[in-house]
Amino acid sequence: MAPIAPDPAATPERTALSFELFPPRTDAAAIALGRTIDRLADVDPAFISVTFGAGGTSRDRSLTVLRYILENTDIEPMAHLTCVGSSHAEANELVRRFLDAGIRSFLALRGDPPAGSDPDAPLGDLATAAELVQLIHRVQQEREPFRQVAVAGNPVARRIRERGRPTRVAVATFPTGHPRSKDLAQDVDILLAKEVAGANLAITQLFWRADDYLGFVDRARAAGVTMPILPGIMPTTTSARLARLAELTEVEPPAEFAIALEIEPDAAAQAELGISFATGLAAEVLDGGAPGLHLYTYNRHEAVLDVVGRLGIATPHQLANERNTER
Ligand code: FAD
Numbered sequence: 468m469a470p471i472a473p474d475p476a477a478t479p480e481r482t483a484l485s486f487e488l489f490p491p492r493t494d495a496a497a498i499a500l501g502r503t504i505d506r507l508a509d510v511d512p513a514f515i516s517v518t519f520g521a522g523g524t525s526r527d528r529s530l531t532v533l534r535y536i537l538e539n540t541d542i543e544p545m546a547h548l549t550c551v552g553s554s555h556a557e558a559n560e561l562v563r564r565f566l567d568a569g570i571r572s573f574l575a576l577r578g579d580p581p582a583g584s585d586p587d588a589p590l591g592d593l594a595t596a597a598e599l600v601q602l603i604h605r606v607q608q609e610r611e612p613f614r615q616v617a618v619a620g621n622p623v624a625r626r627i628r629e630r631g632r633p634t635r636v637a638v639a640t641f642p643t644g645h646p647r648s649k650d651l652a653q654d655v656d657i658l659l660a661k662e663v664a665g666a667n668l669a670i671t672q673l674f675w676r677a678d679d680y681l682g683f684v685d686r687a688r689a690a691g692v693t694m695p696i697l698p699g700i701m702p703t704t705t706s707a708r709l710a711r712l713a714e715l716t717e718v719e720p721p722a723e724f725a726i727a728l729e730i731e732p733d734a735a736a737q738a739e740l741g742i743s744f745a746t747g748l749a750a751e752v753l754d755g756g757a758p759g760l761h762l763y764t765y766n767r768h769e770a771v772l773d774v775v776g777r778l779g780i781a782t783p784h785q786l787a788n789e790r791n792t793e794r
Contacts, residue, residue, distance in 0.1 A: 483759040484510065485545075485670075485697065488766055489518040490528035498764070501535060506768040508540040508676045510775055513759070514572055514635070516545035516670075521578030522552050523561065530568055533605075537569055546570045548603075549578025550593035558593055562606040574634040574670065575599040575661075580714065597657070600636050604665045628655060635724040637668040640696060642683035645672075646717040650758070662694050671699045673712060675720045678753035684756075695709045698752045701763035702745035702770040703728070704738040742770050746777045753778070 491497040507515060517532045519525055529546065529718040536544035550558050557663050565573070565587060577596045580588065593599055618624035627699050641654050649655050658669060658701045668694075674680050680698045706728040709720055723746055731737045751761050760780075762771040 472597050474757060484512045484775065485514045485516065485759065485761045485765045486512055486771060487516045487761060488532060488715055489698075490520075490532050491766065497531070500532065501539075503764070503766060503768045504532075504536060504540065505564055506772065507764070508536075508542050510772065510780075512542055515540075516547060516572075516574055516637075516761075517548040518578075519578075520578075520582065521549040521550055523549075523557075525560070526564075530565065531615045533651055540650045541619075543572050545572035545574055545635065545637065547574040547576055548599065549576045550591060550596070550599040550602075551578035551580055552591045553593060555592040558591075558599065558774040561608055562603050563610065566610055568606060572637070573603050574637040574664065577602055577685055591690060595657075595660075596638055597661045597666075600638060600661055600664040600666045602645045603636050620695065621736075635668050636666050637670055638666040639672065640669040640683075640687075640742055641672045642674045642679045643672070643718050644699075651686065653685050653693070655685075658687055659690055660691050667694050669694055669696045671696065673699055673716050673718055673763065675718065675724070675730050675755055677748055677749070677755060681749070681755040681758065695758040697759055697761040698749075698757045699761045699763060700745050700749050700752075700774075701765065704741035704770055705734075706731075706737065708765070709741075734766065738770065742773050745770075746774050749774060749778055 491500045493625050515536055517529050519529045533546055537544055601610040615625040618626050640658045642649050644654050684696050709725055710727055713720055727740055728737055731740060765772050
């Protein structure tokens, strides 16, 4: 496989690989998730992101997982945050709380209103993810208007440096179109608006054909989007999960893959189908110039690490470590 071709627009050097988790609901699941995080950390991803229930339902559980990553690994934890249904004051307090916990990377999302709610009801003070991106920067600047750094040779002197900024403010994007958007041009416009608001990384919704991702990136670049656009891929190892994902994301998987999974009676063979499909898709987008991979884990490390192993990915950080030990 060709080495990961870094996107020329990619700013951070560690964007090659990232993983997504969701906060566990039980103590047993929390213990299992700790082990999963340790295993994911072994391949040295650029960051591990943790989802957030729209409306703040999972706030404390998300924060617990993020703190575990912060305190037990040297991997950057990324907090998903949603703003749907929040007042300005609530959103401000939420961002502040995560910054206070030491989180410096965010995936700013609007989130969806509760199922069955009145479609004409107001969404809260922040109607779009772009406004949340601006708020994250604003809250960070208010907390830390400038930075003081030591002056070499003078233990008491301090120099003022530029404002501290969050490491990453990522946003979601939809290569096959957000279910509620008019057309793909609107999705590109919205992505550009998010970058103008201060986002520096985009992560895609699941997609099942490499051309959907690569074509969308071309459209986004033509419209002026410069931030890296990480393809979001999930090895889907059961037919039931594939059906659930299609329902949740409203992105239809290829019929031949869905049928192959459905008619395969053996669980191990089903897993193999899902892992090889995801590996093939990942290889195609990387060959097409993707700056890395964001792998949806479903809180399990086995399938995503299998994909990483089959692709033979060495992260930029691992490569740097190897170079250091060679010296
Ligand atoms: P926005 O970009 O604000 O867009 C939402 C809608 O508004 C779209 O229909 C868009 O077409 C429209 N819109 C936006 N801006 C404008 C504008 N200026 N003018 C007109 N229309 C506009 N949900 C969660 O609850 N928790 C999570 O942790 C979570 N993680 C996710 C991670 C990823 C990688 C992805 C792809 C999605 C995730 N979601 C999550 C789902 C997401 O919250 C929903 O898809 C939501 O409907 C859209 O969120 P957004 O941030 O893209 O919103």
